[in-house]
Amino acid sequence: MHDYPLLNVFWTMAELFLCILWFFLLFKVINDIFRSHDMGGWAKAGWVILVILLPLLGVLVYVIARGQSMGRRDVEQARQQEAAVRDYIRDAAGGRPGTADAGAGGAGDAGAGHLAKLSELRDHGVITDEEFRRAKDRLPAA
Known part of the structure; x- marks a missing residue:
């Protein structure tokens, strides 16, 4: 057996967790610097130099000075991604005739595939029952 007390194991785990948390925050700040349009x-170059040369102070000052706008940018990016995914799903579920996903078979085969x-x-909750009904009404009759 090795002589490594249990409290030291917990302390080592806490240090490892804080190290990982620190790197996550550092990369998040650097990412936010580059995606900020204002x-x-x-x-941007000044912030990056500050964050790289004095990481603890740079990240702390950045989060204090620009933390609120950083949160707004995160929320806005999440909304844009969600809207893009929903638009893509609606377009894919709509099954417009003449698109690549219309299927190789006849109209009935394509309609059945789109209905599935x-x-x-x-069933997975991606579209609502109302969206399902509207998309189903747009399918060609078999």
């Missing part, structure tokens, strides 16, 4: 190139896709999307 700063010019020189301001729509049903699967509805």
